Amino acid sequence: MHYMYNGETKKGQEYFLFPFSREFIAKTGSNYKNWFYDEEITKNNHHGLFPYGKEKFDKYLDMCESGKEEIVLGVAISNELFKIDVNDDDFGTLNGLSLTDHDQDRQDIAYKAMEKHNSKLVEGFNENPFFCKCKNLDIREYIHIGNISLQRINFINGSAEFAIVMDKEYHGQGFATEALHKLIDHGFNKLNLHRIWSGTAKTNIGMQKVFKKLGMVQEGVFKDATFLNGKYEDIVCFAILEDEWRKQNGI
Ligand SMILES: CC(C)(COP(=O)(O)OP(=O)(O)OC[C@H]1O[C@@H](n2cnc3c(N)ncnc32)[C@H](O)[C@@H]1OP(=O)(O)O)[C@@H](O)C(=O)NCCC(=O)NCCS
Numbered sequence: 333m334h335y336m337y338n339g340e341t342k343k344g345q346e347y348f349l350f351p352f353s354r355e356f357i358a359k360t361g362s363n364y365k366n367w368f369y370d371e372e373i374t375k376n377n378h379h380g381l382f383p384y385g386k387e388k389f390d391k392y393l394d395m396c397e398s399g400k401e402e403i404v405l406g407v408a409i410s411n412e413l414f415k416i417d418v419n420d421d422d423f424g425t426l427n428g429l430s431l432t433d434h435d436q437d438r439q440d441i442a443y444k445a446m447e448k449h450n451s452k453l454v455e456g457f458n459e460n461p462f463f464c465k466c467k468n469l470d471i472r473e474y475i476h477i478g479n480i481s482l483q484r485i486n487f488i489n490g491s492a493e494f495a496i497v498m499d500k501e502y503h504g505q506g507f508a509t510e511a512l513h514k515l516i517d518h519g520f521n522k523l524n525l526h527r528i529w530s531g532t533a534k535t536n537i538g539m540q541k542v543f544k545k546l547g548m549v550q551e552g553v554f555k556d557a558t559f560l561n562g563k564y565e566d567i568v569c570f571a572i573l574e575d576e577w578r579k580q581n582g583i
Contacts, residue, residue: 333359336405337514341506345409349514352396352404352479360408362476364499365389372500375561376536379497390472402485402517407478407498407511477502480511481529490526490574492519496539503538509545516546520574521583528570533558543570547580 335348350356350466358362368379465530478498485492495517498508510576519525532539534553548570556564575581 335408339510339514341510343506345505345507347477347507347511348408348410348474349405349480349511350408350474351399352393352406352481354393354397356406356408356476357393360474360476362406364476364479368498376533376539377497378558378560383578399546402481402483403515404479404481405511405515406476407480407507408474408476409502409507411473411475446520462477477506478507478511480508480515481522482515485523485525490524492523492525492528494519494528494530497543504579508538508542512542512546516572516577517581520577526574527571528577529569531567531569533560535560536567540568540570546572547576548572549576 333350335350337349338346340346356362365384367373368384370380374562395401476497476499480494480496482492482494494512496508496512516528519528529551530543530548531554532543534540549572551571552566552569554567554569557567558565
């Protein structure tokens with residue numbers, strides 16, 4: 333599985349952008365479907381209004397994998413908490429520490445990792461966390477933390493819209509800003525776009541901060557344009573043009 337881009341947040345956390353696909357979901361053991369029913373994640377958007385059945389997901393994944401209409405990328409971080417060294421013949425290592433060592437700190441880290449990833453990653457781990465064979469394991473090298481997409485791509489107008497959803501556990505750490513920076517760069521430098529835009533409910537303060545951090549300019553407000561949690565809300569629309577992007581990023 334190959335990533336398209338990687339980079340670091342301002343806080344030094346590495347992230348990876350993978351083509352979003354069935355393979356990516358399987359390899360990361362992603363539970364991203366649950367994001368669409370999460371109150372915190374959906375409070376400012378229209379995800380989860382209708383149940384997402386298999387047919388709907390299949391159609392969406394077919395579209396993502398076709399790579400034709402939209403560019404959909406999964407944002408991932410490497411699974412540092414539970415890195416298993418498979419080169420070792422008999423035993424795994426946890427953050428570089430041997431699982432055979434009887435040390436309370438290591439035990440705590442190991443259990444935390446198991447809890448966090450609800451994992452059947454290591455056979456026999458629950459019986460004896462310090463003595464588990466590491467051959468033929470289903471190793472989750474990456475954790476899926478969000479999705480970004482470039483949609484409504486129009487090569488006549490040279491325009492596209494972006495969208496994003498991040499798992500709530502990873503909000504406020506700079507991942508959205510950094511991942512979208514790469515996506516916008518891809519739009520201008522690889523796809524030869526001229527204008528990239530996006531909009532969000534006025535109640536979505538985090539998203540508006542991200543727009544501004546990306547150097548986007550507010551172009552307008554659509555009054556009462558979205559119905560959220562029992563009432564109509566305004567949508568604020570932001571955009572950036574290619575020359576503004578180049579100037580801001582010194583390209
Ligand atoms: C909106 C969203 C993409 C922001 O992602 P993120 O990874 O938290 O963004 P960043 O970490 O790059 O943060 C950008 C800034 O907004 C702030 N922020 C994030 N969520 C916030 C919130 N709910 N309220 C206030 N500020 C918030 C961050 O602290 C950060 O500010 P700082 O640079 O001053 O510290 C994410 O919250 C999300 O996926 N929400 C659910 C889906 C959604 O609303 N998508 C957009 C639909 S249009």
